[in-house]
Amino acid sequence: MRYDEKLQVIWAMCFITSGLIFAMAFWFTPIIGVMAAAGYIILYVGLSLSFLVVFSGMKKLSTHMATTMSNRRYEIVEIQKELKHKYLRKKIDEGAYKRLMEKYESELTEIEVKLKELNKDRKK
Numbered sequence: 259m260r261y262d263e264k265l266q267v268i269w270a271m272c273f274i275t276s277g278l279i280f281a282m283a284f285w286f287t288p289i290i291g292v293m294a295a296a297g298y299i300i301l302y303v304g305l306s307l308s309f310l311v312v313f314s315g316m317k318k319l320s321t322h323m324a325t326t327m328s329n330r331r332y333e334i335v336e337i338q339k340e341l342k343h344k345y346l347r348k349k350i351d352e353g354a355y356k357r358l359m360e361k362y363e364s365e366l367t368e369i370e371v372k373l374k375e376l377n378k379d380r381k382k
Contacts, residue, residue: 265309265312265313269305269309272305273302273305276298276301276302277298280295280298320376323372323376324373324376324377327369327372327373327376328373330369331366331369331370331373334362334365334366334369335366337362338359338362338363338366341355341358341359341362342355
């Protein structure tokens with residue numbers, strides 16, 4: 259279960275529990291029930307607004323992370339092209355070239371895996 263789905267389940271459980279408490283309070287004592295109803299309305303509105311803020315923030319964060327990783331992927335590809343160019347012009351030796359290319363290739367692989375996970379989560 260994804261993080262946002264867990265939050266939605268917790269949110270639903272909070273409202274069901276508070277609804278049951280509200281019904282019991284109203285059933286046993288009407289005066290306290292009216293006060294509980296007012297409190298329940300305030301709680302419902304406050305929680306609804308806060309969860310809307312949280313969910314919209316999570317979506318923005320996911321989009322920002324994807325953009326940042328895509329930019330880094332582009333930078334790595336450009337660095338690799340520059341390294342290849344320097345290697346072909348004999349400005350760096352073969353050992354350094356292989357070491358650097360392996361380093362950037364592993365970082366590129368990690369970024370691509372994270373981007374696939376983010377895209378998969380967005381499609382769900």
